Structure formats: structure tokens, C-alpha cells
Amino acid sequence: MGRRRRSGRSWGHDDGERAPPEQAPKAALPFSATCVRISRDSYPNLRALRNASSVSLADAAYVKISEGDSGYVLDDVPHLTDYVPDIQTYPNPLQDHPAYSTVKQYFVNEDDTVPQKVVVQKNSRRGVHFRRAGPRQRIYFGPDEVKACIVTCGGLCPGLNTVIRELVCGLSHMYNVNSIFGIQNGYKGFYSSNYLPLTPKSVNDIHKRGGTILGTSRGGHDTKKIVDNIQDRGINQVYIIGGDGTQKGAYEIFKEIRKRGLKVSVAGIPKTIDNDIAIIDKSFGFDTAVEEAQRAIDSAHVEACSAENGIGLVKLTGRYSGFIAMYATLASRDVDCCLIPESPFYMDREGGLLEYIERRLKENKHMVIVVAEGAGQDLIAKSIAKSDQQDASGNKLLLDIGLWLTHKIKDYFKTKKMEMTIKYIDPTYMIRAIPSNASDNVYCTLLAHSAIHGAMAGYSFTVGMVNGRHTYIPFYRVTSTRNKVKITDRMWARLLSSTNQPSFLSQKDIDEAREADRLANKPPLPTGASHRVASSFEQSASSSSN
Numbered sequence: 001m002g003r004r005r006r007s008g009r010s011w012g013h014d015d016g017e018r019a020p021p022e023q024a025p026k027a028a029l030p031f032s033a034t035c036v037r038i039s040r041d042s043y044p045n046l047r048a049l050r051n052a053s054s055v056s057l058a059d060a061a062y063v064k065i066s067e068g069d070s071g072y073v074l075d076d077v078p079h080l081t082d083y084v085p086d087i088q089t090y091p092n093p094l095q096d097h098p099a100y101s102t103v104k105q106y107f108v109n110e111d112d113t114v115p116q117k118v119v120v121q122k123n124s125r126r127g128v129h130f131r132r133a134g135p136r137q138r139i140y141f142g143p144d145e146v147k148a149c150i151v152t153c154g155g156l157c158p159g160l161n162t163v164i165r166e167l168v169c170g171l172s173h174m175y176n177v178n179s180i181f182g183i184q185n186g187y188k189g190f191y192s193s194n195y196l197p198l199t200p201k202s203v204n205d206i207h208k209r210g211g212t213i214l215g216t217s218r219g220g221h222d223t224k225k226i227v228d229n230i231q232d233r234g235i236n237q238v239y240i241i242g243g244d245g246t247q248k249g250a251y252e253i254f255k256e257i258r259k260r261g262l263k264v265s266v267a268g269i270p271k272t273i274d275n276d277i278a279i280i281d282k283s284f285g286f287d288t289a290v291e292e293a294q295r296a297i298d299s300a301h302v303e304a305c306s307a308e309n310g311i312g313l314v315k316l317t318g319r320y321s322g323f324i325a326m327y328a329t330l331a332s333r334d335v336d337c338c339l340i341p342e343s344p345f346y347m348d349r350e351g352g353l354l355e356y357i358e359r360r361l362k363e364n365k366h367m368v369i370v371v372a373e374g375a376g377q378d379l380i381a382k383s384i385a386k387s388d389q390q391d392a393s394g395n396k397l398l399l400d401i402g403l404w405l406t407h408k409i410k411d412y413f414k415t416k417k418m419e420m421t422i423k424y425i426d427p428t429y430m431i432r433a434i435p436s437n438a439s440d441n442v443y444c445t446l447l448a449h450s451a452i453h454g455a456m457a458g459y460s461f462t463v464g465m466v467n468g469r470h471t472y473i474p475f476y477r478v479t480s481t482r483n484k485v486k487i488t489d490r491m492w493a494r495l496l497s498s499t500n501q502p503s504f505l506s507q508k509d510i511d512e513a514r515e516a517d518r519l520a521n522k523p524p525l526p527t528g529a530s531h532r533v534a535s536s537f538e539q540s541a542s543s544s545s546n
């Protein structure tokens with residue numbers, strides 16, 4: 001089938017307005033003219049920046065901010081042109097792509113950005129924005145020049161194989177790239193295993209399988225060895241799929257690449273079944289996980305209903321964030337009590353969990369409890385000798401709250417001489433290991449495509465959906481905080497009213513939660529500094545790229 005030439009098509013304006021080529025948005029050199037070097041001393045409002053957005057001093061050297069009217073702030077992502085001089089650009093081959101020939105608008109406008117907050121008041125400042133994801137009119141790699149690699153790190157999550165598949169097929173079909181490699185078994189695979197050639201044919205049906213065909217691991221992140229290998233093998237696009245730890249690793253890789261002045265784009269694709277990655281609306285695989293959790297909750301309900309004073313207890317993932325537990329509970333409506341890490345609870349005293357369980361059993365003769373794995377860790381630590389064990393990535397190994405609760409509940413009813421049965425279900429690995437559902441599959445596809453467009457356009461970033469729009473988010477943003485359930489939000493109130501459980505919160509807990517919210521809602525970036533400020537990186541980093 002012959003290729004269609006572009007004729008009289010839109011140049012990337014949302015309303016489809018036609019602009020002649022000479023008015024087309026400039027290639028991505030947005031800050032070259034106004035870029036100022038940021039160091040400890042030179043940034044005018046560095047203290048405010050750090051205080052307001054938990055940016056470490058080291059990160060501040062990589063922050064790239066520009067300000068506009070009415071408090072508009074663009075928290076931009078790094079671009080190859082920030083540190084590699086005279087890069088050749090190419091027209092985006094999508095403009096001649098048969099699949100895109102009917103699309104009103106091939107390219108996103110270079111100035112398109114997405115607000116972090118969409119609920120505003122009449123006099124609100126416009127606030128922080130992120131660069132909108134999507135294909136750019138000009139790209140910074142020729143198709144023959146691209147040598148891409150893909151790695152998956154951390155725990156499993158539904159959808160990993162779909163993202164891998166769509167990265168391979170997207171690079172190949174949209175940008176005619178045919179040099180794509182899989183890194184095996186996580187970060188350590190960069191320097192300890194052969195790279196696996198990937199083609200659209202070899203990944204054709206992998207989205208139907210759970211897990212990751214590349215393998216994954218924890219630990220083994222050695223920045224220098226990884227970048228040495230990237231450099232030696234001539235890789236120039238690195239796609240990194242993983243959770244918060246993985247994105248921190250991606251950031252370290254990017255910084256080393258930049259320090260060495262390499263023409264390499266780093267694209268992070270956030271994966272976390274716990275949905276704990278900051279800024280983004282939701283991580284891929286989350287919906288699938290919530291859906292699959294229903295099966296465990298249903299079983300717990302059946303067991304509970306079929307016994308005298310039956311209790312079904314389900315433990316769901318969520319080390320620091322109880323999103324799966326909260327959404328699975330809300331979706332199920334069979335749950336009488338949901339416990340998450342963000343909301344403290346107590347067992348024995350008046351009004352505590354044990355008293356509530358007794359009341360519910362007397363009322364209903366059965367009960368279902370959902371607990372997130374990170375909940376109640378402080379309570380366990382008080383009653384069991386503290387263990388400070390960590391996994392290979394340095395994550396604290398948690399004590400089993402499900403097992404601990406089971407024993408506590410049994411002991412309580414023994415002292416009360418009340419007949420009861422408790423069945424404890426831990427479906428963690430059954431949930432993580434399944435393939436993604438239909439909506440997550442679509443989401444994975446869009447994430448992979450957005451990542452490809454950004455890397456081809458020369459950016460380095462974590463890709464993510466913000467308020468329903470795909471964006472390129474600076475690494476420091478997604479690695480400096482964690483997404484958590486806000487117990488002062490209406491969603492948690494909805495859950496409490498749906499289960500009709502007590503909140504177990506003291507006034508002190510509530511005050512602390514409100515204070516945490518207040519701090520989190522502080523304006524995240526400085527305003528009123530110089531009109532347009534973009535960060536460069538510190539002397540050491542820039543000098544090595546010259």
C-alpha cells in the first residue's frame with residue numbers, strides 16, 4: 001500500500017486549525033535561549049523550591065522550570081539539546097504513516113502542557129503543569145540510528161508483557177526501528193546477561209501471559225556498570241518499566257548518561273500494583289488487580305457465611321498505600337472492615353478492632369475483613385521482636401499482618417468463650433501474576449506509545465497520565481514522594497460509610513493527617529522568581545559533556 005503524503009493537515013493544534021509549515025511549532029529547543037545554570041548558590045529561590053516540593057539539593061540541579069502568566073509553572077523534562085550540541089533532527093515519519101493518515105492532528109503542539117490540578121477557584125494561580133505526551137513534528141533520532149532496549153524491574157504486575165509488546169511493535173511500526181533488545185532479569189541484566197533481540201513477531205502474543213517475558217529482579221542496580229554497557233553497546237533509547245525503586249534507578253541512569261554527554265533518551269514507565277507512584281492518576285495493572293481481588297473477597301465471604309460466627313480475612317498488597325484494599329472493598333460491598341497503612345487502628349481498648357468484630361458477629365453472624373499488607377505494622381512490632389530485614393532492593397520486609405490478626409482474633413474470642421471460625425486468604429501472587437484486563441491493556445498501549453514518542457523527540461522522563469492526559473513528568477517528581485490514600489479525603493469517608501466501620505482515629509491522628517495534607521498542598525514550586533527559569537545541571541555534570 002502506497003504511503004500517503006501529508007497535504008493541508010493540521011499542525012498540531014487541538015482545534016484542528018491549519019497552520020502553514022513555517023508557523024509549525026519549533027522543534028523541542030524550548031529553553032536554550034533562557035536556560036540558566038542552577039547550582040546551590042545561583043538559583044534565586046532554591047530554598048523555597050526545596051521546602052515547597054521536597055526537592056533535594058542534588059535534584060535541584062536537574063529541575064527545569066519555566067514560569068508564565070498568572071502563576072503558570074511548567075515543570076519540564078530534560079531534553080537532549082540541553083547538553084548535546086548540534087543534534088540533527090528528522091521529520092516525524094508518522095506524517096506519512098497510513099494508520100495516521102485520517103488523524104486530524106498528527107502532532108501535539110510543542111507548547112501543550114497539562115495542569116497538575118484541575119479543581120481551581122476563581123482567583124487560583126494556574127499552578128504546576130507537565131509537558132503533554134505525544135508525537136512531535138521533528139524527532140531527534142533517525143530510524144536506522146535507534147538502538148533501543150527494554151528492562152522490567154521490581155515485583156510483577158498485570159500488563160508488563162503488554163507494555164513490552166507495544167514498545168516493540170510501536171517502535172517498529174510507527175518509527176521503523178528494528179534494533180530492539182530486551183534486558184533480562186532487571187537492572188543486573190544490563191551487565192550480566194546477553195541482550196535478547198525483540199521483534200514484533202517474537203512478542204506477538206505475550207500480552208496474553210502474566211509476568212514479564214524479560215524476567216525481573218530486585219537489587220543489582222550499579223549505575224556505572226549499567227551506563228558502561230549502554231555506552232559500549234551503542235544503545236540510545238532505554239525503556240525502563242518498574243515501580244518507585246525502578247524510577248529512582250532510571251533517574252540515576254539518566255544523570256550518569258547526562259554527565260557523560262551521551263545522546264541517549266531514558267523513558268521510565270511506572271509500574272506498581274500498589275498504585276503508590278506520585279503524580280500519576282493510576283498505574284497500569286491496578287484495575288486488573290482490584291478486579292482479581294474480588295475473587296478472594298468473594299471466597300472469604302462464602303467461607304464466612306458458611307460457618308458459625310465466620311470471619312473471612314483477606315490480605316492485599318500495599319506496603320505503604322492502601323489503594324487496592326480501599327478500591328477492592330468499595331467494589332465488593334461484602335467487606336465489613338478495611339484496614340490500610342495510612343489509617344492507624346488499635347486492637348484491645350474500648351472502641352478498638354476486636355470490640356468491633358465482636359459487635360459485627362453478634363449483629364450479622366459473619367464478617368469480612370480486608371487488610372493491606374502494610375497496615376498495623378506498628379502494632380505487630382510492639383508484640384513481636386522487631387525484624388529489620390530488607391529485600392535485595394533495600395525495601396523493608398514486612399511482618400505478616402494477616403497471620404498476626406488471625407492469632408489475635410482467635411485469642412480474643414477464646415477469652416470471651418465465643419465460638420468462631422476465621423479463614424485467612426493471601427492472594428498476593430495470584431493477583432500479580434495474571435495478564436492485564438481489557439482496559440489495562442489499552443492503558444498499557446497508550447503508555448508505551450507515549451514513551452516512544454517522547455524518547456524519539458529526545459526527552460528523558462517518566463511517562464504518566466495526569467488528569468486523564470498523558471504527560472512527561474520529571475524523574476525527581478515521581479521519586480521524591482509516594483502516592484497515598486488521604487484519609488481526610490471524601491473517598492476514604494465513602495469507604496467508612498460503605499463498610500460502616502469505625503474510623504479508629506483519635507483527634508491526634510486526625511490533626512496529624514490534616515497537617516500532612518496541608519504540607520502536601522503547599523505550592524510545589526516557587527513563584528515570583530525570574531520570569532523564565534530553566535535549570536541546567538551543576539558545573540561538574542555540564543563540563544563532562546563538553
Ligand SMILES: Nc1ncnc2c1ncn2[C@@H]1O[C@H](COP(=O)(O)OP(=O)(O)OP(=O)(O)O)[C@@H](O)[C@H]1O
Nearest residue numbers: 154155218219220221242243244245246248249393
Ligand atoms: N534509590 C535507588 N537508586 C537506584 N536504584 C534503585 C533505587 N531503589 C531501587 N533501585 C533499583 O530498582 C529496582 C527495583 O526496585 P524495587 O525492588 O524497590 O521495586 P520497585 O521498582 O519499587 O517495584 P515494586 O516495589 O512495585 O515491586 C531494583 O533493581 C533496585 O536495585
Ligand SMILES: O=P(O)(O)OC[C@H]1O[C@](O)(CO)[C@@H](O)[C@@H]1O
Nearest residue numbers: 154155156273274317318319391
Ligand atoms: O515477594 P516480592 O516479589 O518481593 O514482592 C512483594 C511486594 O511486591 C509488591 O507487590 C509490589 O510489587 C508489594 O506490595 C509486596 O510487598
Ligand SMILES: [Mg+2]
Nearest residue numbers: 154243244245
Ligand atoms: Mg517499590
